[in-house]
Amino acid sequence: MKNLVLRACLATSLCAATAAQAVEPVRIGFITTLSTPAGYLGEDSRDGFQLAIDQEGGKLGGVPVQLIVEDDGLQPAKAKQIADRMSLDGISLFTGVIFSNVLAAVINTATKDAFYVSNNTAPSTLAGEKCMANYFVGSYQNDTPHEMAGVAANELGYKKMVILAPNYQGGRDALAGFKRTFKGEVTEIY
The missing domain is CATH 3.40.50.2300 (Response regulator)
Structure with a gap:
């Protein structure tokens, strides 16, 4: 055995x-x-x-x-x-x-x-x-941190913002994320 x-x-x-x-x-x-x-x-x-x-x-x-x-x-x-x-x-x-x-x-x-x-x-x-x-x-979507920046700008009382990003998908996502949550006036620059 x-x-x-x-x-x-x-x-x-x-x-x-x-x-x-x-x-x-x-x-x-x-x-x-x-x-x-x-x-x-x-x-x-x-x-x-x-x-x-x-x-x-x-x-x-x-x-x-x-x-x-x-x-x-x-x-x-x-x-x-x-x-x-x-x-x-x-x-x-x-x-x-x-x-x-x-x-x-x-x-x-x-x-x-x-x-x-x-x-x-x-x-x-x-x-x-x-x-x-x-x-x-494994991380996050391009626009997510910029949405939070828009929220922070609102909480800080900003009414007008100039936002700048490179003209490619990541930059466009950054600007779109910020604009999605910011309640004030925005001027974009690419």
């Missing part, structure tokens, strides 16, 4: 070890801005993500991962080409995009047969009715 139990334990251990070795790593496509003056944002994002993987011994959530990093150069068309190529290469999880205009170029490809997990804020254009089943955001 002891011999039978020992054989069963060895067989179970061997099967578990074989199964553990057979697990292929999840390939994560990390598309981010590494060049241009804004490259420091992508570098920090990539390095933080890699640090998390390194601290877990090459795993995330106990699952082995392989991080594949590409520079989008802050160019939506280039980012789309990268996402298309990664999708054809079997990437099942995408992340890393910093800028909303770049995200708009890759999101349809990244969520068609895979998942996109945003490590950054989310544009309002992907919320509500336009929400995608395979798109997840």
